Amino acid sequence: MPESFRVSPEVAEAVAAGRPVLALESTIITHGLPRPRNLEVGLEAERIVRELGAVPATIGVVDGVATVGLSEADLQRLSADPAVVKASVRDLPVLFAKELSGGTTVAATAYLAQRAGVRVFSTGGLGGVHREAQRTFDESADLPALAELPIVLVSAGVKSILDIPLTLERLETLGLTVLGYGTTDYPGFYIADSGYDVDYAVSSPEEVAAVAAARDALGLRTAVLVANPVPESEQLPVGLHAEILAKALAAAEAEGVSGHDTTPFLLDYIQRETGGRSLDVNVAVYRGNVALGARIAAALSARC
Numbered sequence: 001m002p003e004s005f006r007v008s009p010e011v012a013e014a015v016a017a018g019r020p021v022l023a024l025e026s027t028i029i030t031h032g033l034p035r036p037r038n039l040e041v042g043l044e045a046e047r048i049v050r051e052l053g054a055v056p057a058t059i060g061v062v063d064g065v066a067t068v069g070l071s072e073a074d075l076q077r078l079s080a081d082p083a084v085v086k087a088s089v090r091d092l093p094v095l096f097a098k099e100l101s102g103g104t105t106v107a108a109t110a111y112l113a114q115r116a117g118v119r120v121f122s123t124g125g126l127g128g129v130h131r132e133a134q135r136t137f138d139e140s141a142d143l144p145a146l147a148e149l150p151i152v153l154v155s156a157g158v159k160s161i162l163d164i165p166l167t168l169e170r171l172e173t174l175g176l177t178v179l180g181y182g183t184t185d186y187p188g189f190y191i192a193d194s195g196y197d198v199d200y201a202v203s204s205p206e207e208v209a210a211v212a213a214a215r216d217a218l219g220l221r222t223a224v225l226v227a228n229p230v231p232e233s234e235q236l237p238v239g240l241h242a243e244i245l246a247k248a249l250a251a252a253e254a255e256g257v258s259g260h261d262t263t264p265f266l267l268d269y270i271q272r273e274t275g276g277r278s279l280d281v282n283v284a285v286y287r288g289n290v291a292l293g294a295r296i297a298a299a300l301s302a303r304c
């Protein structure tokens with residue numbers, strides 16, 4: 001049988017040596033950001049990780065092969081080909097059998113990272129519970145997946161296109177540890193404070209590493225979620241954010257968008273309606289999460 005899972009030599013060697021490695025997802029490249037910004041941001045994220053002394057492991061599926069540590073050529077292909085699918089965990093076996101390419105979501109990326117021994121992962125926004133989920137059952141596969149993957153995931157919370165209080169309830173039910181970075185205000189991705197709170201704030205990468213080490217020592221298999229707010233000076237103005245969000249939700253409803261198309265539809269709508277401002281915030285949020293993830297990976301690797 002041909003290989004279905006591949007770890008790049010650079011990532012494999014760093015993991016084996018206990019050096020810091022940071023996993024990065026590829027749905028943000030294939031479905032989260034418009035071309036050509038997607039590739040620029042994907043490559044910039046890798047540079048940020050390297051500058052902070054860690055090895056980047058961008059994860060995705062290339063012609064069926066789930067790959068941890070995509071090459072620049074792989075990233076170019078994934079970023080340019082509209083046939084690339086959005087791949088969560090359940091899609092991985094099908095992509096293999098059909099030799100398709102995919103941008104991996106948080107769930108699939110975390111799964112593959114963990115399988116490769118990579119313990120820290122940075123994304124922009126985590127999937128969550130959609131508005132109207134009481135009726136549609138639309139909850140991202142990210143949440144149950146993270147309940148069984150002992151990694152550290154850095155995000156800026158979930159986007160306000162989702163139902164934030166219901167998402168926080170599900171994180172509690174699933175037993176996920178949630179830490180606010182420097183705050184107990186749960187961030188709302190485009191805005192620093194969603195208006196909802198978490199129980200604990202941490203103030204350094206070392207403190208996150210201590211929590212993750214304790215999780216491991218206790219034999220828990222759940223993810224530690226670090227919620228890292230965008231600096232207030234870089235957030236989307238709160239009034240503009242509320243106004244555009246209401247319009248985006250109404251448009252999705254009017255066009256009957258549902259399922260895995262919902263997130264890309266809403267994000268694209270918000271990008272167009274804010275004249276690209278939301279995109280700049282999105283990129284700023286991601287940069288911040290990538291830098292924090294690299295520091296956490298370094299702190300975790302220094303413990304062992």
Ligand code: PSU
Binds near residue numbers: 128
């Ligand atoms: N949130 C964003 N942008 C994204 C995603 C989430 O702000 O592109 C992507 C992530 O890869 C996440 C996935 O894992 O969407 C969740 O999709 P779904 O809700 O269909 O599970």
Ligand code: MN
Binds near residue numbers: 139262
């Ligand atoms: Mn969904």
